[in-house]
Amino acid sequence: LLHTIFPPELRFALLKLFNRVFNCFSSYCYFDITEIDGVNTNELYNAVQLYLSSSASITSGTRLSLTRALNSSAFTFGLSNNDRLVDEFRGATAFWEHCVMQRQSQSLSWRFLPEEKRGFTLRIKKKHKSLILDSYLNHIMSRAEEIRRRNQDRLLYTNSRGGSIDSRGHHPWESVPFKHPSTFDTLAMDPVKKAEIMADLGEFATGQSFYQKTGRAWKRGYLLYGPPGTGKSSMIAAMSNFLGYDVYDLELSEVSSNSELRKLLMKTSSKSIIVIEDIDCSINLANRRKKSMGIGRFESGFNNADVLGDGDGGGAGGGNSTITLSGLLNFTDGLWSCCGSERIFVFTTNHIDKLDPALLRSGRMDMHIFMSYCSVAALEILLTNYLGLEMSELDDELVSEIEDLIDKAEMTPADVSEVLIKNRRKKGRAVADLLDALRGRVEKRKGEGFKEKNNGDVEEQEKRALEMPVGDCDSDHVLEKFGKKDESNQVEEFNLMTS
Numbered sequence: 388l389l390h391t392i393f394p395p396e397l398r399f400a401l402l403k404l405f406n407r408v409f410n411c412f413s414s415y416c417y418f419d420i421t422e423i424d425g426v427n428t429n430e431l432y433n434a435v436q437l438y439l440s441s442s443a444s445i446t447s448g449t450r451l452s453l454t455r456a457l458n459s460s461a462f463t464f465g466l467s468n469n470d471r472l473v474d475e476f477r478g479a480t481a482f483w484e485h486c487v488m489q490r491q492s493q494s495l496s497w498r499f500l501p502e503e504k505r506g507f508t509l510r511i512k513k514k515h516k517s518l519i520l521d522s523y524l525n526h527i528m529s530r531a532e533e534i535r536r537r538n539q540d541r542l543l544y545t546n547s548r549g550g551s552i553d554s555r556g557h558h559p560w561e562s563v564p565f566k567h568p569s570t571f572d573t574l575a576m577d578p579v580k581k582a583e584i585m586a587d588l589g590e591f592a593t594g595q596s597f598y599q600k601t602g603r604a605w606k607r608g609y610l611l612y613g614p615p616g617t618g619k620s621s622m623i624a625a626m627s628n629f630l631g632y633d634v635y636d637l638e639l640s641e642v643s644s645n646s647e648l649r650k651l652l653m654k655t656s657s658k659s660i661i662v663i664e665d666i667d668c669s670i671n672l673a674n675r676r677k678k679s680m681g682i683g684r685f686e687s688g689f690n691n692a693d694v695l696g697d698g699d700g701g702g703a704g705g706g707n708s709t710i711t712l713s714g715l716l717n718f719t720d721g722l723w724s725c726c727g728s729e730r731i732f733v734f735t736t737n738h739i740d741k742l743d744p745a746l747l748r749s750g751r752m753d754m755h756i757f758m759s760y761c762s763v764a765a766l767e768i769l770l771t772n773y774l775g776l777e778m779s780e781l782d783d784e785l786v787s788e789i790e791d792l793i794d795k796a797e798m799t800p801a802d803v804s805e806v807l808i809k810n811r812r813k814k815g816r817a818v819a820d821l822l823d824a825l826r827g828r829v830e831k832r833k834g835e836g837f838k839e840k841n842n843g844d845v846e847e848q849e850k851r852a853l854e855m856p857v858g859d860c861d862s863d864h865v866l867e868k869f870g871k872k873d874e875s876n877q878v879e880e881f882n883l884m885t886s
């Protein structure tokens with residue numbers, strides 16, 4: 388009888404009418420965000436899920452499912468049917484409900500759809516509608532991206548031959564989870580310098596509006612230089628862990644031309660650190676200069692590029708590579724470096740004197756970071772990290788002997804950690820071994836007439852020249868500095884360059 392008096396069509400029409408009247412008088416409005424929009428995945432649904440699973444407050448009695456995604460180092464919770472969460476945004480309250488319905492049938496679609504139809508319903512006050520639509524949803528998208536990055540382990544990419552996707556569909560960048568444990572806490576270096584670098588990175592990562600306002604590309608370059616074992620790779624890992632950026636370790640010898648380099652760059656993602664290690668071994672600048680001027684023999688062991696591109700080019704160390712310095716500079720500086728944003732370029736070298744001044748010039752590498760031999764400040768950090776020991780716990784006499792020896796010994800943090808790690812369970816033994824190692828090194832260097840120390844002096848000059856504001860670091864200064872390093876070849880070479 389009920390069916391005859393109220394046929395389904397009439398019931399549906401009444402329900403619709405009721406809804407309309409209800410909506411007119413209600414102070415709320417509703418938005419549905421379904422998981423699948425037609426046949427496309429709705430990015431907003433995934434973002435809302437991720438965002439709510441870590442940001443919104445859980446109402447009591449809510450039952451949530453916990454998840455830990457592959458490659459992820461954090462737990463998030465998922466929402467079941469009709470779970471409700473409340474979120475606040477700039478004084479507005481957003482009520483979220485998760486709705487799950489069984490899908491009736493697999494409609495005609497080229498793509499398999501999940502059996503459940505999932506979606507969120509967002510309820511907000513009508514007066515907050517524009518705030519929510521203009522800002523809240525964008526806020527959710529960017530927060531979700533951030534959470535995804537933080538939860539996900541960093542990835543370390545390396546390039547295989549070529550810059551394009553090959554015939555077998557292999558991407559030119561291959562990745563592995565990057566689990567390097569180095570952080571700024573574990574990094575042994577001068578605390579003031581460390582704080583400066585961290586502040587610089589922090590400013591960069593949060594500086595979107597600054598870069599927009601000044602019309603600068605949102606990227607930054609760091610040159611790490613210093614002897615092997617002073618922590619250049621550890622610094623890159625610490626940067627990656629600090630910012631939550633992936634690392635692209637660019638193997639230049641695998642790249643055969645400037646255009647390949649450009650293609651590789653195009654396939655890197657934003658929020659990443661692009662690293663070229665031992666840049667002096669990758670780009671053969673000295674020989675290029677001589678060759679381009681048609682004089683001099685190629686004395687170093689580099690396998691020179693046959694094609695040198697243009698006058699500003701230098702061949703990459705690899706076999707048939709035609710990468711030029713200008714190609715590399717375009718990679719970091721030119722229009723192509725801006726395809727994407729929030730990118731950090733890091734070059735490392737053990738021999739800053741081998742680098743072309745063009746690479747060091749103002750604006751190329753924004754910060755030059757000298758990774759030095761182990762200093763007292765760095766040793767304090769290593770003692771705490773490896774032995775859980777404060778310098779203040781040591782005898783005054785012992786401390787003053789260490790302070791006296793440490794600079795003369797020129798031990799790298801890698802050398803010092805090797806000594807400490809051997810006896811990490813016997814603190815006294817470890818400190819005694821360290822003292823022996825320091826004395827041994829000083830004696831050895833005395834025997835050699837502190838030859839290396841002379842280099843150290845030059846390094847001090849480099850340090851001073853390169854750590855001044857980069858704008859002041861002109862090529863003349865650099866030439867003069869390098870001219871002092873090795874009287875025989877380098878002076879001639881740089882004279883040629885200036886002429």
Ligand SMILES: Nc1ncnc2c1ncn2[C@@H]1O[C@H](COP(=O)(O)OP(=O)(O)OP(=O)(O)O)[C@@H](O)[C@H]1O
Binds near residue numbers: 802
């Ligand atoms: N400044 C440092 N702070 C903490 N540990 C360090 C530091 N420098 C070196 N180490 C230790 O020595 C190891 C080797 O250092 P790392 O590879 O970072 O040096 P590097 O300067 O990059 O050397 P190379 O130029 O040979 O690549 C690290 O795994 C780390 O354990």
